[in-house]
Amino acid sequence: MQSVTLASIQAARARIGETIYVSPCQLSSDLSEMTGLQLHQKLENLQRTGSFKERGALNKLLTLSEAERQSGVVAASAGNHAQGVAFHAARQGIRAQIFMPLATPQIKVDATRGFGAEVVLYGTSYDEACQEALRVCKDEGRTFIHPFDDAEVISGQGTIGLELLEQVPELEAVVVPIGGGGLIGGVACALKESNPKIRVIGVQTEKLPSMLRAREVGAAVTLKAGATIADGIAVCRAGDLTLPLVSRYVDEIVTVDDEEIANAILILLEKEKTLAEGAGAAALAALLQSKITLRHQRTVALVSGGNIDVTLLAKIIERGLVKDGRLLRLRVSLKDRPGALLGLIQILSHEHANIMKITHNRAYYGVILGETVVDVTLETRGAAHIAAIRHALCEAGFGFERIQ
Numbered sequence: 559m560q561s562v563t564l565a566s567i568q569a570a571r572a573r574i575g576e577t578i579y580v581s582p583c584q585l586s587s588d589l590s591e592m593t594g595l596q597l598h599q600k601l602e603n604l605q606r607t608g609s610f611k612e613r614g615a616l617n618k619l620l621t622l623s624e625a626e627r628q629s630g631v632v633a634a635s636a637g638n639h640a641q642g643v644a645f646h647a648a649r650q651g652i653r654a655q656i657f658m659p660l661a662t663p664q665i666k667v668d669a670t671r672g673f674g675a676e677v678v679l680y681g682t683s684y685d686e687a688c689q690e691a692l693r694v695c696k697d698e699g700r701t702f703i704h705p706f707d708d709a710e711v712i713s714g715q716g717t718i719g720l721e722l723l724e725q726v727p728e729l730e731a732v733v734v735p736i737g738g739g740g741l742i743g744g745v746a747c748a749l750k751e752s753n754p755k756i757r758v759i760g761v762q763t764e765k766l767p768s769m770l771r772a773r774e775v776g777a778a779v780t781l782k783a784g785a786t787i788a789d790g791i792a793v794c795r796a797g798d799l800t801l802p803l804v805s806r807y808v809d810e811i812v813t814v815d816d817e818e819i820a821n822a823i824l825i826l827l828e829k830e831k832t833l834a835e836g837a838g839a840a841a842l843a844a845l846l847q848s849k850i851t852l853r854h855q856r857t858v859a860l861v862s863g864g865n866i867d868v869t870l871l872a873k874i875i876e877r878g879l880v881k882d883g884r885l886l887r888l889r890v891s892l893k894d895r896p897g898a899l900l901g902l903i904q905i906l907s908h909e910h911a912n913i914m915k916i917t918h919n920r921a922y923y924g925v926i927l928g929e930t931v932v933d934v935t936l937e938t939r940g941a942a943h944i945a946a947i948r949h950a951l952c953e954a955g956f957g958f959e960r961i962q
Contacts, residue, residue: 560709562803564751567716567744570617574714577646578613579605583725583858588829593845596856598726599830600718603838603864607669609790610715610741610862611635611705612642617714618703619646626701627652634658634688636789637666638863639705644675655700657691659683663789663867683783685794706740707797716744722858723752730855731757735840735862736769736811737791739800745860746807757852760804760811761844763788763819763836769804770811772796787816787870790837790863812849819843823871824878826861835866880962883940885914886947887933891957894930902932905954909947912937933961 560566583600590597602610619631630653633643640656647654654675658667660682671677681687684705695702704711718741722729732749734742746758762770765784772778772795780795796804804811814822819836822843826832834842841859844850879885892898899918906913915935938944951958 562709562712562716562744562747562799564748566709566713567720567748570613570710570713571717571720573620574613574616574717577616578717580721581605583722586830589825589842589859592825595845595852595854597845598856598858599832599842600722600725600858600860601832602718603832603834603861607638607641607645607673608863608865609638609642609835609838610718610860611638612646613717614706614708614711614714614740614744615639615642615703616646618708618710619643619650619652621710622652622701629698629700630654631701631703632657632691632695633703633705634684634691635705636684636792637662637670637865638790639703640670640675640677641666641673641865643703644670644673648674655694657687657694659687661785661789663865663870665867666865669865683794684792685780685783704797706738706743706793707799708740709799712740712744712747712799712803714744715741716748718860719745719748719752722749726856726858728856729753729756729858731759731852731857732860733759733761733841733845733850733857734860735788735791735837736760736762736804737793737837738795738797739769739804740797741860741862742808743800743803747803750807757809757855758807759844759850760808761840761849762811762813763791763840764813764815766792766794767811767813768793769796769801770813772801773805773811777801786836787874788819788836788840790835790865791840810850812844814840814843814847814849818847820874820877821881822846823866823874827875832861833864833866833871834861835863838863883944884938886911886936886938886944887961888936888951888958889961890932890934890951892930892932898930899932901954902934902956905950905956906934906936906947909943909950911943911947
């Protein structure tokens with residue numbers, strides 16, 4: 559079995575260096591202030607396919623024999639690995655077939671097909687799609703490109719670590735999302751073999767902490783599949799190659815939940831003008847929630863990808879506005895007579911609340927005859943503004959409740 563070493567990562571960089579974009583690693587003043595760190599963001603979401611995955615995919619493709627190239631390749635992926643394989647296989651003139659879970663965001667399915675690969679939707683999770691892909695490889699004699707448990711793939715991902723050493727002088731800590739462990743395994747190897755003092759911290763989704771559980775028991779364990787907005791790291795089992803790398807080189811693993819990840823996505827969008835998918839925002843989520851003990855250290859959070867479904871993004875933005883007090887929904891009781899709604903609108907206008915949506919209902923919510931209920935969604939300026947609106951409605955004698 560091939561191994562991952564600093565030499566293999568350096569060889570991967572020499573192999574893919576002229577093709578792969580060296581993504582920026584920018585110091586963020588806002589995020590540094592929010593976390594108490596000298597925080598840099600390594601923006602792998604700016605890669606051509608929207609994530610770091612194309613590094614490992616290209617490195618693997620470039621090591622195939624001519625016979626393997628002629629037979630074609632097969633991959634299984636929740637989306638980002640699929641796009642990396644599809645894009646670079648097409649550029650290399652290699653036929654690619656990609657197996658993706660049925661619930662894969664449509665943006666990733668469309669992008670993979672757009673890069674020229676044949677897409678097969680199969681199974682409820684990555685693991686089920688992967689098993690079917692392996693069966694096809696065995697039956698048809700094609701090469702399987704594993705998304706994380708392959709030495710050449712891991713070495714390709716590790717090239718990020720070499721870039722970080724050059725981009726952030728005196729680097730002290732790096733925070734990396736973990737799915738199957740290919741990314742953190744390669745990055746941690748590159749960093750620790752170059753400078754053992756650099757701390758490497760992994761972040762998993764609370765729904766599927768497969769690497770954390772494996773570290774706890776000293777062997778890979780298979781967790782039950784679960785839904786999470788961080789679909790890019792929703793892996794049920796750590797890899798056979800990645801677990802030893804993580805055990806050797808990674809200092810700590812923490813978890814974050816979907817609400818914390820959604821909050822990080824919104825902060826990246828607002829503060830950094832950076833679009834991240836769930837997995838891509840996991841590292842920042844852990845830092846924002848103080849899941850990791852780092853004090854004033856020169857730290858990098860890896861934004862691993864930006865391929866987020868626009869429908870999910872819209873939901874995250876709306877929920878974030880509600881939590882920040884910038885969007886308010888009230889259910890107000892009114893007399894069912896002319897002028898009642900006008901009185902409500904005049905109060906809201908006086909309080910400078912912008913009405914986004916308003917709905918009448920006379921048949922539900924226990925409304926008695928002669929009364930009506932209005933659901934009104936308001937654009938507000940924060941908690942103090944909401945308090946002023948509530949006070950004005952109380953003073954005017956309106957009965958109301960806030961709808962969460």
